[in-house]
């Protein structure tokens with residue numbers, strides 16, 4: 001079951017992180033830099049030293065408003081304080097090649113004042129956007145490395161690529177919120193479906209142990225790899241947060257993309273192993289990673305993709321039956337049609353934090369994705385799986401996509417103008433979509449509460465192909481597309 005409150009929390013925090021300022025691209029200054037980061041045992045303060053290999057950038061800039069407020073001191077290697085007149089920048093005008101700048105961040109204040117920080121007993125989950133200041137110029141040729149110096153027994157867990165004793169920062173680390181965890185519990189690490197998984201566990205009561213968490217996340221990774229054959233990332237960072245008792249296994253999940261993929265999952269203490277493995281939340285959150293970040297008015301599309309596939313992929317992976325998947329989809333359509341402000345789906349998605357019309361947005365989006373996948377398969381022989389698969393290389397070209405641009409790309413790949421008109425119709429629709437015709441063609445109905453699947457329905461073969469495990473990814477029918 002999906003509680004409206006928990007769902008509201010997922011969306012209120014957002015499946016997306018805040019975006020930092022765009023970098024000033026400039027010739028010359030802003031070469032490679034090395035960050036040396038220290039914290040104290042009680043995690044009250046973070047000290048960062050940044051040393052520049054070449055000419056330093058003109059300034060360091062905060063990624064968020066909160067980061068400005070948490071900055072305590074800035075000084076040079078002789079300990080001489082730098083003036084902090086402009087809260088929007090640490091001016092580096094007096095620094096030259098090889099120089100280092102130092103700054104101090106109030107971690108205690110972060111967990112008191114910011115939604116980006118969560119303290120549990122002696123551990124801290126904090127978005128790097130609160131403590132990592134960005135070089136104002138970041139040429140493509142520059143590399144940024146981070147090394148941590150931690151108190152005895154403390155570990156750091158981050159979604160970043162590791163190289164020996166230091167981490168390599170991707171550009172997204174300076175633009176988008178990501179998770180960093182300072183913890184006294186050793187992170188769990190394993191490989192699954194070609195993905196390096198790291199799980200950081202915040203302390204608290206949980207019925208399940210570490211190996212069970214591995215099994216749960218491993219099953220979700222396998223399920224999402226069932227979308228087109230491989231998981232969309234090489235690395236996956238997970239943070240589990242115990243959430244007290246609850247009627248469902250997982251209270252909510254949240255994807256952050258800064259520095260790599262990281263998913264926070266709030267787990268109820270009474271959840272057992274089987275409940276976690278068959279729950280939809282982890283599969284939903286991981287499915288978001290197969291798509292790019294979309295602008296807020298198109299949240300109905302990103303949530304529709306994640307909600308559609310949370311049901312389809314669990315059926316393909318054997319985590320639920322095909323009948324259970326259809327029952328969940330039909331239930332969702334019923335709940336989605338019962339709420340909303342009768343404005344367009346696009347307006348509803350933009351304002352869902354204020355209106356609380358999450359179910360209309362999530363399930364209205366799911367209706368679109370189901371209809372899109374069915375029409376594609378029936379009319380072009382190409383599946384949505386294939387279009388998503390073929391677009392992975394294109395997603396990083398923009399930090400945020402328009403939903404319509406994604407549909408345009410898919411239409412060009414499928415060789416038919418099909419999804420853009422359908423997208424426009426859904427985006428502008430004031431009513432919850434009526435999928436009875438599509439479900440009838442697929443042969444999906446409900447009689448006396450039970451799902452009935454009709455193998456003689458005209459599109460029964462499409463229904464079967466949607467819910468069956470993929471067998472490789474045939475390229476047949478796809479048109480080569482040069483990305484913009």
Ligand SMILES: [Zn+2]
Nearest residue numbers: 015284303306
């Ligand atoms: Zn979502």
